[in-house]
Amino acid sequence: MKALIVDDSNVMRRIIINGLKELPNMEFLEAADGREAVEACNTENPGLVLMDWNMPNLPGLDAVKAIRGMGKTMPIIMVTTEAEKERVILAMQCGANDYLIKPFTPADLQAKVKSALTRFG
Amino acid sequence: MKAEYINPFIESVDNVFQTMLGVIPKRGAPHIAGADDQAGRDISALIGLSGKARGMVALCFPTKTALSVITRLFGDETTSIDQTVIDGISEFVNMVAGSAKAKFNTDPPIDIGLPMVVRGSNYRLEPPSRAVWLSVPFESELGPFVLEVSVQIQS
Numbered sequence: 001m002k003a004l005i006v007d008d009s010n011v012m013r014r015i016i017i018n019g020l021k022e023l024p025n026m027e028f029l030e031a032a033d034g035r036e037a038v039e040a041c042n043t044e045n046p047g048l049v050l051m052d053w054n055m056p057n058l059p060g061l062d063a064v065k066a067i068r069g070m071g072k073t074m075p076i077i078m079v080t081t082e083a084e085k086e087r088v089i090l091a092m093q094c095g096a097n098d099y100l101i102k103p104f105t106p107a108d109l110q111a112k113v114k115s116a117l118t119r120f121g
Numbered sequence: 122m123k124a125e126y127i128n129p130f131i132e133s134v135d136n137v138f139q140t141m142l143g144v145i146p147k148r149g150a151p152h153i154a155g156a157d158d159q160a161g162r163d164i165s166a167l168i169g170l171s172g173k174a175r176g177m178v179a180l181c182f183p184t185k186t187a188l189s190v191i192t193r194l195f196g197d198e199t200t201s202i203d204q205t206v207i208d209g210i211s212e213f214v215n216m217v218a219g220s221a222k223a224k225f226n227t228d229p230p231i232d233i234g235l236p237m238v239v240r241g242s243n244y245r246l247e248p249p250s251r252a253v254w255l256s257v258p259f260e261s262e263l264g265p266f267v268l269e270v271s272v273q274i275q276s
Contacts (some may be wrong), residue, residue: 008235009215014195015141022204047151054215056235084230103140109148 003113004029004046006037006057006063007065007079012102016050016079019106020113034058038066046074048117053080053087061094068095077112079104105112122176122272126253127151129224130178130270133217134259141216142193142263149258154246158256162267163187163255164202166214169234173227177269177271178218179246179254180210186264193263212237219266225274250266 003026004015009030009099010049014089029044031037037051049067055058066078077098078091097120100112131148138144165181182190184202191199191209199206215236222231248254249273257268 009212010209011194011205011212013190018195054233054235081216081233082230083219083223084226086228086230102219103137105140 001025001047002027002029002044002116003048003050004031004037004039004040004044005050005051006031006034006055006060007050008032009052011081012052016109019109023110023113034060034063034066037042037063038070041067041072041074042070045072047121048074048113049076050100050113051076051078053078053091064091064095075116077095077116079109122253122255122270123274124151124255126269126272126274127222127257129260130217130225130268131257133213134180134257134268136214137216138261140211143262144193144263145199146259146261146266149260150221151255151257154254154256156165158267158269161242161265162244163240164206164210165239165246166236167212167246168214168218168236168240170218170222170231170272171234172232172274173229174222174225174231174274176252176270177246177248178214178221178272179269180214181267181269182210183264183266186261186266189263202208206238207238211238 008107033055051060075097079100081102083101161183162181163184167179188199193254254269254271
């Protein structure tokens with residue numbers, strides 16, 4: 001399954017991929033902002049998206065709206081420092097399925113991904 | 122800046138370093154930043170706060186500490202400041218600011234900007250007039266580093 005990792009930080013993308021590479025049958029795609037993420041969802045049709053919030057060009061929340069606007073139904077997990085309850089609710093209203101707050105451990109990350117794939121995949 | 126505003130940032134430094142690196146940093150005494158605090162800072166990551174708060178958060182590292190942080194993060198020996206190190210410490214200040222701002226529980230939430238990195242040893246972080254930087258030195262098994270915060274919360 002293709003997982004699209006969206007974060008403007010090369011280091012955070014690497015942390016996420018390192019955290020998930022033990023999961024079976026995972027293939028990773030990367031995007032450095034929301035605009036690249038929308039394009040990748042259109043052309044690659046990933047089965048899972050992990051989306052940062054604060055990014056240049058197109059923020060994560062706008063990217064989620066755009067992806068849902070294209071009719072895509074894959075699970076989207078926000079992976080962000082935005083920890084306030086209001087932000088979590090807003091992300092869900094915009095089409096995200098789950099939410100992981102940075103910093104996180106590999107176990108936190110794997111649990112979120114497994115849960116999202118079970119419930120929404 | 123009220124002195125107690127520094128506490129959420131200190132807690133966030135502890136959380137970020139423990140969660141991402143398995144390191145428990147030891148905190149020194151918070152104080153108003155001055156010229157004596159500038160030694161041993163080769164690379165600093167800064168991020169702005171806006172909306173219900175205005176200010177800046179910085180994590181300042183000697184080169185050796187910055188390299189040790191990234192080496193610990195990925196397990197590969199990092200020997201020079203490269204884009205991975207710059208991205209890495211940017212992400213650390215992003216996580217510290219993000220974790221801390223949630224603890225202020227403002228409505229609406231405080232906004233944070235995109236981080237930036239300053240390199241070189243001959244610079245000072247200067248706050249706007251009437252604002253101050255609070256400086257908190259940390260020691261850790263990866264080396265020393267400094268948290269600096271200048272923030273005003275709007276009521």
